[in-house]
Amino acid sequence: RLGCCYYPEHWPEAMWPQDAARMVAAGLSRVRIGEFAWSRIEPEPGRFDWGWLDRAIAVLGQAGLGVILGTPTATPPKWLVDRMPGMIALDEQGRPRRFGSRRHYCFSHAGYRAEAVRITRAVAERYGRHPAVIAWQTDNEYGCHDSVVSFSEAARAAFRRWLAARYGTVDALNRAWGNVFWSMEYRSFDEVELPNLTVTEANPAHWLAFRRFSSDQVVAFNRAQVEVLRSLSPGRDVMHNFMGFFTQFDHHDVAADIDVAGWDSYPLGFLDSFRFSAADRLAYARQGHPDIAAFHHDLYRGCHPDGRWWVIEQQPGPVNWSAHNPAPLPGMVRLWTLEAMAHGAELVSYFRWRQFPQAQEQNHAGLLRPDSSDAPGLGEARQAAADIAQIGPTGAPPRTVALVFAYDADWITTIQPQGRGFSALWAAFDCYTALRRLGLDVDIIPPGRSLDGYALCVLPCLPHIPDALAQQLARFTGQVVIGPRSGSRTAEFAIPEGLAPGVLRDVLPMRVTHVESLPPGLAHRGDGWAMTRWIDHAEGAMTPELVAEDGTVAVWRHGKYRYLATWPELALAAVLMRRAAIDAGLAVHDLPEGLRLHRAGSRTFAFNYANRPVEVPQSVEGNPVIGQRNLGPAEVCVFEASSI
Template sequence: MKPPLLGVDYYPEHWPADRWATDARMMHAAGLSVVRIGEFAWAKMEPTEGRYDWRWLDEALEALAAEGLQVVLGTPTSTPPAWLIQKHPDILPVDAQGRRRNFGSRRHYCSNNATYHEYTRRIVTALAHRYGNHPAVIGWQLDNEFGCHDTARCYCENCAAAFRVWLKDKYSSLDALNAAWGAVFWSQSYTDWAQISPPNLTVTEANSSHVLDWYRFSSDSVVAYAQIQISILRQLAPDRFITTNFMGPFPDLDYYQLSAPLDFIAWNSYPTGYAEVTGPTLYMPDEPRPKLAYDVGDPYVTGFCHDLMRGLKDGLPYWVMEQQAGSINWANTNPGIRPGTVRLWTWHDLAAGADTVVYFRWRACLYAQEQYHSGLLRHDAAPDLGYREVLRMKDEQPLMRSIQGARVQVDVAILADYDDLWALDLQPHNHVIAYWRHLFAYHRALVRAGVPTDVVSKQADLSRYKLVIAPSLLLADDVWAARLTAYVKAGGTLVLGVRSGFKTPSNLVTDQPLPGPFRELVGATVEAWHSLPPGVTYPLTDHKHQMLTAAIWAEGLSTQSAQPLMFYTGGPLEGQAAVTVKVVGQGRAVYAGVWPDEAVLNSLISWLLPQAGVQPLALLPEGVLVSRRGSFVFLFNFTDAPATAWLNVTSAVDAFTGQSIERAAAIAARDVRVLSLGADSR
């Protein structure tokens, strides 16, 4: 059975009960078929301890079901009610400054609090008992945005104690811990587990291995907390799906672990918010931004999020659980949208691998924290632009449905890993270097080259990819080297970026020449690494004798069994290789020893793609994106002007009009084209 297609996030508790039927009717009228409810309504469900009030929720479900709407029910644990906090104030989390946070917003709980675990079990059990088999309820969302608002890491005494238990489990002995952390440095050696604290409020920076383990522990704590809920729901709601809503490149949790026990993942896409808030963390500080329509967000950012989210469960179709559908309230300027924007986003979601798109939120709220957040309806209940956009897409739903379930077709993968992220960002060495920035640079260059790209766990099955890029495989050992060597030998093309293999998985620097365990695979050795200050560059030349420059980070390589692909033509690394390639079995291993700017990436990619047998889907102008899902190719124009893409596919017809497509496909401003590929298409 196909999943629902379009839906909306709804808060019946915010509106009079006599309004619900009207709302449900309007949802149905717009072609919406699924509604998420309940995720913040604990105080409505259990107004005082142990006294449950299900009437309102029964009625709300009834009102929705009456219009044929399916429901995703949220567990309300991101908002423990006032009576619970009053009784057990130690549930409140403590921040890195040592301050106990107050009640009065959301996510005010510590994931390691045993009392809270117990109350979590009670409310989830009660909810699942009542609605686990409700015919309208098709699945469950756990909590809401785990880790948001700096809550992934709590510094309370409970957490300190749990951290010690976690460390004992991991290391068994203090000797092992002291060795793993290099605790002999600065006399940090521990002689009693009780001496170990969270790594906050130290006089100067804490031990990076201490912090890394703290990050791992904190992430594990949230994963374990989620599992409490999952176990109950699996038992009491046996045929329903379980998911939760992720937040793109959120760095504080190991999303691969958090997503593992779920049926599929869902994420929250706020393109203008991500462009304003996340964009500056993905682009280099002084990097010029692409020229885009101001209201669509930044599709390179949104697209990177989609590809990262899709990779959490290896390409499985997912949901967008909260799709921006108007202006939001939490960024700097929160621009409004234009006609076409919501449709563009919706198609982008589908093309990127989403099966279901749920708009946030039904109606703009009259009170509290989100008064300035748009809904499909305005505050006065009149249809806002979002609602009109959804209505407009009604005719397109059959086409959308024909896309559901298909896999996104991708030949290239970028490898991601949260241990690598944490270890790198803890010690970036050069203050503009950051893990996501590194991945985003490669990703954006590929996307601009018309090459759809996955972002997947470094544990993923790589055999399906022609080209694999591992920009920052910082923590590695011989097992990793063997795995990647096998991939290359079997014909894959692998790119390792700067600092690859610099450390062991337990965060010790390798005592071998760099790139440590990958040395044999790449056939070259890093003789020196230079962090470059602003304005300093080293000249490079590439395989076409094109003049390029290395900035930010430059490694000088000696080649043993590799060939240079780029080398330094001046500066202190003159004559050394900057990028090398080695043929290994049926494949190639490339080591890219420079921080990649646009020119270096364009050179590298133009060499890599034909070598790896990767064919771009299209030649694209700035702001235009292409992707392929199942037998459909999608072209998106995120600019304010008409644009043309040169397609590399044949035998395609426009899925809206049935007209056959020329090589030069025109796309209107802020528009999408969907191309249906024939059986003989290539």
């Protein structure tokens, strides 16, 4: 299904019916509304203005659109902030993060949480059983603009309660964190401060607890809304729209409370804003790096236990929020849409219907321009709708490779990079890219999810390994690749007894004696690859499989288990993943730069992210039902295979 995000409050009421009709004519059947409309729903404390929203939902519903209604808690109005100034978050420097944009609240503030429940209840009471309302979105992009962590009084008090619940006694906390170091011992939970503004870095265990706490506050905030919605709006899906490359809270935990994991897909904005190389920024400036969208599709499909996920905001043209904001190549909006469908999205919803000529996002494209003329994205959406109709229902993605990712892995590595910029998220991304370049399909799953049916399991970087995962790996019958730093920390951010890889020592009979982080340029070169950024030096019963010219071991092997003792530099990861995939019995492909594949049911989708033509290699079997083997930039080919 396709849909869009719409703000009836931005436009004269007279335009609504025509907008709804044009949406339907373009092949859209879902519309998300309301998530920033608090000041229109409740213009003054306790005075609700439902009329406009009643009429908007009526117009949209009568046109045949299913409405996804957002709770407006990401944008509390000024009158509420003025009544409750303590609801404002403080940043790490102690500065207030004030009213004037959005997300101006601290997740730990009980008063604001009650207000959020109150407005959610009011909206849900009115529309919970409305036939046009088919789903809910809680809040909007939790954590966007670095808004998960807060250093307010409210956060401090809540953190102390959270610590008391987790550790029971302050002595237990002191032992868990190793507070004997530097006389950091506390005599009571009321002595514990937030970890910011310390003279030098705070205890990493302190930070990890605070990151866990902060994530839990988001989970609790969301759950409070979900409970209201479940009780007042039976049968509707509850969804939240997660934001890409965002790890400040545990998406798996929030996903456990909702029906559908949504995410907001802005491939060009992400390319420009995140740590891509200068070469990739140029090569993919108008397409986005070919793994950005797919990585998140696979992450959010795996994020929710039963695999239901939506792209709730799809970039339809240039955006406004990155340092540079080029326009997508013609065809990219269609390509992104079809790739989401190939990965199993139930819905792709474009953000937004019409470009709004005022305020912060006035340069953010919509499907329509501000003057209501068609923007390029609208035609591509229409084309995508036709393609989807032609293809029919896509089957489930295959279970071939499981890539295990955990949010606390990113917390641990960013709290303690040890080498500048080391991040488990990006280690996962680079492993994912290496797998995708081989033409493999990947599921990104949390620790603890079943590994049944997978031929290959990859742990790019999981410093803290739950015991259950170690046991799963020991029983797993496929091939296993385990990446750097995995098993190197306990749940409380300590080096495990017996050293890394800790609980993984049953499957990795070795001991990491010491680690090194390498400055830029320092590398140990092998046959076409290099060890960069990081080395886990190990000793034990494993066999060196890939060794640099100077003898440094890059990959150790022990039966079906491989250990990557360095950063997954792409050339090295390619060699490693190819070996593991072949040992796992998987077919691998030599794909030209920028070409990516994905299977769904009996079909293979091919996507050309390159800015020049490429050819799908003959190793990819099947007959094109859409497109052809020679793909121009931004083109798509769908192969129907006789056998999968």
